[in-house]
Each structure stands twice: as C-alpha cells, then as structure tokens.
Amino acid sequence: MANETLPKWWKEATVYQIYPASFKDSNGDGLGDIPGISSKLDYIRDLGVNVIWICPFYKSPQYDMGYDIADYQDVHAPYGSKADVDALIAGTHARGMKIIFDLVVNHTSHEHAWFQESRRSRDSPKRDWYMWRPAKVVDGKRVPPNNWRSNFGGSVWEWDEPTQEYYLHYFAVQQPDLNWENPVVRKAVYATAVNYWLDKGVDGFRIDTVNMYSKFLDFPDAAVVDPSTPWQPADKYYSNGPRLHEFLKEMHRECFSKYDVVSIGECPNTPNFKDVLPFVSTQEKELDMVIQFDLASLDHGGGELRLWRRDWKLHLFKAITEDAQILAIPEHDAWCTTYLENHDQARSVSRFGSDAPQFRVQSAKMLATYLLTLSGTPIVYQGEELGMVNMPRSWDVEKEYKDLNTVDYMRELRRIAGDDKDMLEKGIYSAQMTARDHSRTPMQWDSSPNAGFTTAKQTWMRVNDSFTEINAAAQEQDGSSVLAFYRTLLKLRHTYKQLFIYGSFELSEPDNEDTMTFIKRHEEDNALVLLNFTKDDQPFVVPSRFKGRPELLISNLPTAQKHVLRPYEARIYINHDAKTMTNGV
Numbered sequence: 283m284a285n286e287t288l289p290k291w292w293k294e295a296t297v298y299q300i301y302p303a304s305f306k307d308s309n310g311d312g313l314g315d316i317p318g319i320s321s322k323l324d325y326i327r328d329l330g331v332n333v334i335w336i337c338p339f340y341k342s343p344q345y346d347m348g349y350d351i352a353d354y355q356d357v358h359a360p361y362g363s364k365a366d367v368d369a370l371i372a373g374t375h376a377r378g379m380k381i382i383f384d385l386v387v388n389h390t391s392h393e394h395a396w397f398q399e400s401r402r403s404r405d406s407p408k409r410d411w412y413m414w415r416p417a418k419v420v421d422g423k424r425v426p427p428n429n430w431r432s433n434f435g436g437s438v439w440e441w442d443e444p445t446q447e448y449y450l451h452y453f454a455v456q457q458p459d460l461n462w463e464n465p466v467v468r469k470a471v472y473a474t475a476v477n478y479w480l481d482k483g484v485d486g487f488r489i490d491t492v493n494m495y496s497k498f499l500d501f502p503d504a505a506v507v508d509p510s511t512p513w514q515p516a517d518k519y520y521s522n523g524p525r526l527h528e529f530l531k532e533m534h535r536e537c538f539s540k541y542d543v544v545s546i547g548e549c550p551n552t553p554n555f556k557d558v559l560p561f562v563s564t565q566e567k568e569l570d571m572v573i574q575f576d577l578a579s580l581d582h583g584g585g586e587l588r589l590w591r592r593d594w595k596l597h598l599f600k601a602i603t604e605d606a607q608i609l610a611i612p613e614h615d616a617w618c619t620t621y622l623e624n625h626d627q628a629r630s631v632s633r634f635g636s637d638a639p640q641f642r643v644q645s646a647k648m649l650a651t652y653l654l655t656l657s658g659t660p661i662v663y664q665g666e667e668l669g670m671v672n673m674p675r676s677w678d679v680e681k682e683y684k685d686l687n688t689v690d691y692m693r694e695l696r697r698i699a700g701d702d703k704d705m706l707e708k709g710i711y712s713a714q715m716t717a718r719d720h721s722r723t724p725m726q727w728d729s730s731p732n733a734g735f736t737t738a739k740q741t742w743m744r745v746n747d748s749f750t751e752i753n754a755a756a757q758e759q760d761g762s763s764v765l766a767f768y769r770t771l772l773k774l775r776h777t778y779k780q781l782f783i784y785g786s787f788e789l790s791e792p793d794n795e796d797t798m799t800f801i802k803r804h805e806e807d808n809a810l811v812l813l814n815f816t817k818d819d820q821p822f823v824v825p826s827r828f829k830g831r832p833e834l835l836i837s838n839l840p841t842a843q844k845h846v847l848r849p850y851e852a853r854i855y856i857n858h859d860a861k862t863m864t865n866g867v
C-alpha cells in the first residue's frame with residue numbers, strides 16, 4: 283500500500299453539518315447561535331459522527347446568510363462572541379470529535395474593510411484586490427463588460443457610480459469577487475481567513491465555491507439562451523479558470539500542508555471524473571475531497587428556471603454514484619464525499635424518497651442506508667438524521683421562504699410566466715420541491731412550541747409544521763425511529779469499515795429504474811446493499827458476484843420476504859463467514 287493510501291482520520295470521518303441560524307437558540311431571540319450548538323454536542327456525539335462542519339458564523343451583514351463575510355476573524359454578534367467560538371472548539375475536541383469551519387474566499391462582503399478600501403478610489407492601494415472593469419459603450423449606452431447572469435440574478439457586474447467602473451460578483455451584489463490574480467490578496471486570505479483558524483486548532487475547512495477563484499480574464503460573452511433578458515447563464519465560465527490548480531496548490535502549500543487538517547472543496551460544474559481527479563489526487567497536493575453537484579442537480583430540469591422534474595432517473599442516480607465511488611479506489615489515491623442534503627438543498631426524503639405519511643420513515647431509512655454504506659466521507663445535514671421533510675405545500679412561497687436565491691427565483695418566474703397560470707403553478711411547485719429554504723427551517727428538537735428550538739415566540743424562519751411528529755426527543759424514545767437507525771448504521775459502518783468505508787463498489791443492474799443493488803467488497807468479504815426507491819413491491823435477485831452465504835445485517839423492516847423488496851425497503855447482507863470486520867487496518 284502506498285504511503286498516501288494509508289487511512290487518515292478524515293477518511294473514517296462522518297461529517298455532521300450545522301447551520302447556525304437554525305440549529306439551537308440559547309438566548310431566546312429566535313435565532314440559533316454558537317452557545318446553542320455547544321449545548322447540543324452530546325447529541326451529535328451520540329449520533330456516532332466524528333466531525334462537525336459549522337456553516338459561516340463570521341461577522342456579516344447576512345445578505346446571503348453569512349456567505350458574505352465582513353471580517354474573517356470576528357463573529358456575527360447575534361451568534362455569540364469569539365470566546366463562544368473558542369468554547370465550541372474546545373467542547374468538540376473534549377468529546378473526541380473534530381470541527382471544521384466554512385472558508386468563503388472567492389468573495390467577501392461589500393462591507394469587508396478590503397472592499398471598502400478598494401472602492402474608495404481608482405488609485406486605492408487595494409483597488410486591485412477585487413475585479414474592476416470599465417464599462418463598454420454600445421449604441422452610446424453604458425453596458426457591463428459582458429452578459430453573464432449572476433447566480434442570484436441580474437448582471438455579474440455592478441456599476442460603482444463614484445469611481446465610474448464595474449465590479450464583478452458571481453453571487454449577490456453584496457458579494458464582490460476577490461482578485462486571486464494578485465499575490466498580495468492570496469497571502470492576505472491565507473493569513474487572515476485560513477491559518478488564523480488552523481492555528482487556533484480548527485481541524486480544516488469546507489471550502490465554498492473552491493473552483494471559482496481563477497477567472498477567465500477575457501470575460502467572453504455567454505451564448506444567448508434567453509433573448510428576453512440581457513443576462514445569460516454562464517456556469518461554464520464561473521468555474522475552473524486557467525490558473526485554478528496553480529492557486530489551489532499554493533493554498534495547500536501555504537496552509538493545509540502545515541497542519542493535520544482536512545480540506546473539502548465545493549466543486550460545482552465539474553461532472554467528469556477526469557476533471558475531478560486533479561483536485562483530489564494525493565499527488566497533486568490540492569484538496570482532500572470535493573463536494574460534487576451532479577446528484578443534487580439530478581431532479582432539476584434545464585432552462586432558465588431549472589424546474590423540478592419528478593421523472594428523474596434512478597439509472598443516472600446510480601451512474602453518478604459510481605463515478606464518485608471510483609475516486610476512492612486505492613489505484614486513484616484520492617477520496618470522495620457522499621451527501622444527499624446540505625443548506626443549499628431541499629430535504630432528500632421529499633425529493634428522492636417519499637414524505638407521504640406511510641412511506642416517510644421507511645424511505646428516510648432507505649436513503650440513510652445508501653448514504654452510510656458508500657466509500658468516502660459521508661456528510662449528514664442537521665435534521666436529515668430525523669428524516670425531516672420539506673415545508674408544507676400550503677405555505678406561501680413569497681411569504682415564508684427567506685433565501686435571496688428564492689426571492690430572485692420568484693421574480694424571474696413571474697417575469698417569465700407573465701399571465702401563464704400553468705407555468706406559474708409549475709414554477710411554484712418547483713420551489714416547493716427544491717428551494718434552499720427547506721433545509722433552513724429550525725431543527726426539530728421536541729414537540730414543545732417552536733420545536734424546542736427557541737423559547738421565543740417568533741423564530742427567524744417558520745418552524746416546519748411537521749415538528750409535532752418529527753422531532754429528536756420522540757425519536758430518542760423510539761427504537762424504530764430514523765434517528766435510531768442512523769445510530770445503528772453509523773456503528774456498523776465503523777465495525778465493518780473495510781467494507782463500507784474502504785471497500786470497492788460494484789453496481790448490479792445499472793439500468794433498473796426501481797431498485798439499486800450494489801456490492802461492497804474487501805478481499806474475501808462482501809456486503810450486499812439492496813434499496814427499493816419505489817412505493818411498490820419490487821423483485822430482487824442476489825447477484826452471482828456475491829460470495830458466500832448472505833446473512834442479513836440490517837433492514838428497515840421487521841421481516842424480510844424472500845424475493846421481494848417492500849416499498850422503500852433497504853437491506854444489507856454480508857457473507858456469514860466475513861472476517862475483516864474489526865477496527866484493525
């Protein structure tokens with residue numbers, strides 16, 4: 283075994299992702315906070331995860347829920363103090379867990395001192411810290427340098443009246459993009475945003491939009507797909523610019539290589555295995571693993587609105603899974619992540635399972651079986667372990683949904699749909715299925731008012747009505763709950779880690795649109811995972827490649843039928859004489 287393929291702590295990690303605004307409110311103001319997170323560390327440890335990832339809690343005007351950072355070393359006051367953050371780090375370590383932060387350095391907030399200085403004048407010493415460009419003049423009119431549409435609507439260029447130039451923002455107007463071409467900027471980022479926290483004992487980062495740092499500096503116009511607006515989708519230009527890998531190697535050298543830490547890069551618009559490998563191959567010395575988007579986009583249609591599609595195909599779900607799993611085989615000397623949810627995604631039960639009362643628990647457990655038997659590092663998002671579901675369809679999208687992305691979406695929808703009622707309805711339905719807001723409702727701790735998330739009457743975002751039925755306290759008491767199932771699966775994942783964490787992945791029946799069957803293999807041992815993704819009974823066969831006599835390890839139903847999987851049933855079999863299921867390496 284090459285040195286690089288030896289197990290590392292982060293390969294055996296399960297990450298639990300926390301959204302500070304919605305996890306737990308400690309001071310009764312209706313907003314989650316850092317002491318709230320600290321108060322729930324035992325719950326997180328008892329789940330059986332060993333790394334927590336905290337979404338941004340830094341000082342921020344909160345246009346994009348903290349992904350617009352005004353000071354990398356300070357804390358958003360309503361979330362707590364620097365001392366609270368130190369206590370959270372210490373409390374996590376005291377329980378034998380690691381803690382990683384969110385690193386958001388493609389852009390800052392427009393309120394960051396660097397940008398304030400940069401926009402002061404064209405002669406500012408920090409002018410070149412952001413991407414400033416002169417206007418183009420077309421038919422005597424001032425227009426931005428190109429036609430790219432920002433991720434949150436409108437042009438990616440914002441006109442700055444006092445200095446008569448445009449600045450670039452891939453996301454909101456309040457999120458100006460840093461100029462990574464400037465080596466002084468890169469140094470400042472490493473020192474203030476990265477190494478500052480690593481020196482304090484933080485165990486690494488989830489790295490926001492990591493493949494957007496290097497820009498295509500000629501800023502070519504994107505193809506016109508919607509002639510009714512000047513702003514065209516330009517996804518392929520946002521990501522993977524010419525100097526990206528050079529920048530990532532430098533960041534690795536200057537930051538991560540000096541500590542025993544993990545780097546998990548968010549990597550949109552990069553669907554091909556051969557383009558992913560350079561980010562995560564140990565030899566390239568860039569990142570440890572990346573978060574890809576292909577599965578998360580599977581049920582989004584094309585077109586400007588990317589409407590939800592009910593008819594997403596399981597064979598694609600499997601192919602995408604297989605593509606990521608290949609990263610983790612020893613020959614590639616790389617690693618991958620697996621996730622179904624995060625703060626940018628709607629709830630997986632509602633999208634890939636079923637939130638109908640008779641199937642909700644069953645399908646949440648089925649998806650958990652998928653998530654926790656794959657190789658690589660799984661990421662569990664808060665509430666996923668309870669089988670939390672999307673917000674009810676009776677809620678008014680324009681009133682209850684808070685995300686700026688949804689606000690932009692509804693504006694676009696109304697513009698595109700006009701009087702077309704059918705289109706409007708489809709668009710609203712799509713938001714009800716896929717909006718980022720669904721994952722951002724407060725965590726459902728118990729059945730008391732506001733789900734035990736806060737003592738306040740008003741919460742920053744409405745609590746999902748489902749809390750009386752779906753909550754942690756009730757599931758703690760119930761051995762057949764989704765929570766109990768997660769705990770058991772996480773134990774099994776570690777007991778049989780050679781199979782589940784490191785084992786090879788072999789897909790059976792890749793074209794079957796109803797069930798997913800795969801084998802995890804390590805030397806003479808193997809596990810068989812059977813998942814029914816439908817609300818009907820489905821036949822199954824044990825693949826001939828399975829070695830030994832299959833013994834049921836766990837299932838999400840009390841009894842198992844011989845050749846049939848019940849609706850959303852999940853089973854894991856191992857060979858009964860399996861040997862390598864110890865903590866040994």
Ligand code: GLC
Nearest residue numbers: 346349386453490491625626
């Ligand atoms: C990432 C974050 C998302 C944020 C965006 C801009 O995609 O996950 O929440 O809006 O970057 O920082």
Ligand code: CA
Nearest residue numbers: 307309313315
């Ligand atoms: Ca609070």
